[in-house]
Amino acid sequence: MKIENFILIKSKCLIATNILLLSLISCQSNISSLEDYSKYISNPSNGFFKETSISNFDINIKYLPETYWALKEKNQNIDKNINELSKKYQNFLIFQVSIKPKDNSKVVLKDFIHRNALHQKDYMEQISILNYRMSDYFSISSQNKVFKAIDAKLEDNAFDKQISFLITFIRPKEITNSESISFLMTENFFLNNTVKVDFLQKDIFSNPKIEIKQ
Numbered sequence: 001m002k003i004e005n006f007i008l009i010k011s012k013c014l015i016a017t018n019i020l021l022l023s024l025i026s027c028q029s030n031i032s033s034l035e036d037y038s039k040y041i042s043n044p045s046n047g048f049f050k051e052t053s054i055s056n057f058d059i060n061i062k063y064l065p066e067t068y069w070a071l072k073e074k075n076q077n078i079d080k081n082i083n084e085l086s087k088k089y090q091n092f093l094i095f096q097v098s099i100k101p102k103d104n105s106k107v108v109l110k111d112f113i114h115r116n117a118l119h120q121k122d123y124m125e126q127i128s129i130l131n132y133r134m135s136d137y138f139s140i141s142s143q144n145k146v147f148k149a150i151d152a153k154l155e156d157n158a159f160d161k162q163i164s165f166l167i168t169f170i171r172p173k174e175i176t177n178s179e180s181i182s183f184l185m186t187e188n189f190f191l192n193n194t195v196k197v198d199f200l201q202k203d204i205f206s207n208p209k210i211e212i213k214q
Contacts, residue, residue: 034071041068047203050183053102054193060098061183061197063204064166066090093140093169095183096155100162130154138167138185142178175201 031037041048041062050061070085134152141147147169155164175181178201185195 034068034075037068037071041065047200050197050199052195052197054195056102058100058102059185059195060096060100061185061195062096062098063199064094064096065204066092069094091171093171093181095138095167095169096164097138097167097185098162098164134165135167138165138183140169140172141182141184142172142175142180145172145174146184147172 031040040046041064043049044051048063048065052059052061066086066089067082069089070082073085074080074082131154134154135149138149138152139146140149149167149169151166151168153166153168155166180198180200181204183197183199186193
C-alpha cells in the first residue's frame with residue numbers, strides 16, 4: 001500500500017471517530033430538563049435501569065440518582081441550582097421498583113391489593129404490608145455486607161397497570177471501593193421468590209457530561 005493511501009485511510013478513520021465523539025457529546029448536551037434526564041436513566045445501556053422476570057411477573061428496577069431528585073425539586077425551587085439541590089440527596093440511594101403481570105394487561109393496582117384476600121381481615125393485612133412494611137423485603141449488598149431499606153413508599157395509582165415502590169437506603173460507606181452493588185428483593189407477597197440485580201458503580205455514580213439549564 002502506498003504511503004499516500006495509508007495516510008488518506010487513516011485520516012478518514014480519524015474524521016469518522018471525531019464525528020462519533022461529537023455526536024455522543026451532542027446527545028448528552030441535549031439533556032436540559034427532568035424529562036430528558038428521565039429518558040437518560042431509563043435507557044438500559046446507561047446502567048441505571050434493569051429488567052428481569054420471575055414467575056408470571058416482569059420486574060423493572062431503576063436507580064434514581066440525586067440529579068434526578070434535584071431536577072424534580074427545581075421545578076418548585078427555580079432560584080436554587082442543581083448542585084445545591086443535589087446535596088440533600090447525597091447520603092441516600094433511591095430505587096424505583098415496578099412489578100407487572102406478564103400476560104394480563106387488564107390487571108391494575110387495585111387488583112394487586114385484593115390479590116388472595118379472601119376476607120376483610122386479609123385485605124387489611126395486605127394494605128398494611130403495602131403501605132408500611134414493604135421495606136422489610138428490600139436490601140442492597142456490597143463487599144459481602146447487606147444493608148436493609150429504611151423506607152418503601154407505594155406509588156399509589158389504583159388504575160396503573162403495575163405496582164411501584166420507591167425504595168430508600170442510607171448510602172453505605174462500603175460502596176465507595178466496590179465495583180458493583182446488588183439490589184435484592186425477597187418477599188412472599190407477589191413473587192414468592194428472590195430477585196437480584198447488579199448495578200455497576202461506574203455507571204450509577206458517574207457524572208455524565210450533560211448540560212442542564214439552570
